[in-house]
Amino acid sequence: MYIADSRNHRILHIATDGRLLHEWGTFADLLTSDAPTGTFNEPWGVAVGPDGSVYVTDTWNHRVQKFSEEGKAIKTWGQYGQPVPEIPESQGFFWGPRGIDVDSEGRVYVADTGNKRIVIFDENGKYLTEFGTAGFDAGQFDEPVGVAVANDGRVYVSDTWNQRIQSFIPSEASEGTGEDLFFLPLAQWDVNAWFGQSLENKPFITVDSQNHVFVTDPGDSENVNGFRVIEFTEDGQFIRTWGEFGDGPAEIGLAAGVTVDSLGNIWVTDAGNNRILKYNLP
Numbered sequence: 001m002y003i004a005d006s007r008n009h010r011i012l013h014i015a016t017d018g019r020l021l022h023e024w025g026t027f028a029d030l031l032t033s034d035a036p037t038g039t040f041n042e043p044w045g046v047a048v049g050p051d052g053s054v055y056v057t058d059t060w061n062h063r064v065q066k067f068s069e070e071g072k073a074i075k076t077w078g079q080y081g082q083p084v085p086e087i088p089e090s091q092g093f094f095w096g097p098r099g100i101d102v103d104s105e106g107r108v109y110v111a112d113t114g115n116k117r118i119v120i121f122d123e124n125g126k127y128l129t130e131f132g133t134a135g136f137d138a139g140q141f142d143e144p145v146g147v148a149v150a151n152d153g154r155v156y157v158s159d160t161w162n163q164r165i166q167s168f169i170p171s172e173a174s175e176g177t178g179e180d181l182f183f184l185p186l187a188q189w190d191v192n193a194w195f196g197q198s199l200e201n202k203p204f205i206t207v208d209s210q211n212h213v214f215v216t217d218p219g220d221s222e223n224v225n226g227f228r229v230i231e232f233t234e235d236g237q238f239i240r241t242w243g244e245f246g247d248g249p250a251e252i253g254l255a256a257g258v259t260v261d262s263l264g265n266i267w268v269t270d271a272g273n274n275r276i277l278k279y280n281l282p
Contacts, residue, residue, distance in 0.1 A: 001259075001276070002014075002046045002054055003046070003257075003269065004043045004046045006042045009042065011023065011024055011056060011067075013071065023071070024067070025038060027040065027041065028040070028041065030063075030079075035061055037076045040056070040061065041058060041059070042058075043058050044057055045098050045111070048069075049102040050104055050106055051106065052069040054069060055067075055100055055108055057099070057110060059097060063077060063078035063097075064076070064077055064110060075125055078092050079092070079094070081094075082095060083115060092119075094114075094115065097110050097113060098111050098145045099113075099144075099148075101148050101149045102123075106122065107121065107128065109155060110147070111144045111147040113144055116141040116144060117144070118131055118132050129181040131182075132144065136162050138185040141157065142159065142162045143159070143202075144160070145158050146216075148206050148207045152211070154167050154169055154207075154211070155169075155170075155183060156168075157205070158203040160194050160202065163192075164189060164190050165215065165232070166187070168183040168184060168185055168186055170183055171184060189236030191217075191230065193225070200220040200254060201219070201220050202256070204257045205258070206260050208264060211233070212231055214230070214232075214258050214266060215232075215258070216230075216256060216257070216258050216268065217229070217241075217243075217255060218271075226245075226255065227251070227254070227272075228241050228242060229243055229258060229266065247272075247273045252270050252273075252277065253270050254272030254273075255268055257269040264281060265281075266279040266281065
C-alpha cells in the first residue's frame with residue numbers, strides 16, 4: 001500500500017502486514033523556496049498506475065508528481081492558478097488538488113478541488129480533457145475531493161459541499177483511443193454527511209470490482225456526526241455504514257483515505273488516530 005502521510009510531507013510504501021518497504025519525501029513550499037520533485041507540501045492523494053508508477057497530488061504545492069514504485073522521481077507537472085479557456089498553457093493549473101486515480105489505460109484523473117473540476121492527463125502529464133464547473137447542477141461541483149475510476153470506465157466524484165456523489169460515463173469517442181475524451185453525467189445521489197466546511201472534512205472515494213462505491217464521512221470538530229464509511233451501489237442505493245468516534249479497534253478518529261484491495265478488503269486511513277484500519281465486508 002502507498003500512504004500519503006500528509007503532514008509529515010512524505011509517501012510511505014507499506015506491506016499489508018505493516019512492514020515499511022520504502023518512504024520518500026521532505027517538506028518544501030514552492031511559494032517560499034525551490035521544491036524539486038520528491039518534496040511535498042501536504043500530499044493528500046496517491047494512486048498507482050497499471051505499470052506500477054505512483055502518482056501523488058502535492059496539494060499545497062498545487063501539482064502532481066510521478067514516481068517509480070520504489071520512490072524514484074520521474075516527473076512533475078502543474079502550478080498554482082486558475083485555468084483560462086483562451087490560454088491553453090493554463091489547462092494544467094491547479095488549486096489545492098486532492099483526490100487522484102489512474103484508469104486501466106494509464107490516464108490520470110485529478111480532483112482539482114479549488115478549481116471545481118476533474119482534470120485528466122496521460123501518464124506523462126499531457127493534458128487530455130476536463131469536466132466540471134462551479135455549481136449544483138449535474139456535472140457541476142462545489143469542493144470535489146475524491147475521484148475514483150471503475151473497471152468499466154465510470155468516474156465517481158465526492159462532490160463535498162453539494163453533499164452528493166456524482167458518476168460520469170466516458171463517451172464512445174474516447175474508447176480505446178484516448179482522443180476526444182469526453183464524460184457525460186450519469187447519476188447523482190445525496191449523501192447525509194459532509195456538513196462541516198473545515199480543512200479536515202474532506203471525503204475520499206473508491207469503487208470495487210462490483211461497482212460498489214465507498215466514501216468516507218470524516219467527522220471533525222464542526223461535525224458531531226461522521227467518523228464512518230458509507231457503502232452504496234453504483235446507482236446510489238444505500239448498502240451499509242460503519243464506524244463511530246473513538247480510538248478503539250472498531251472506532252475511527254477521522255476517516256480520511258479509503259481504498260479496496262484485490263481481495264475485497266476495505267482499508268481506511270484513520271487520520272485522527274494516525275493509523276490504518278482494515279475491514280472485511282460481510
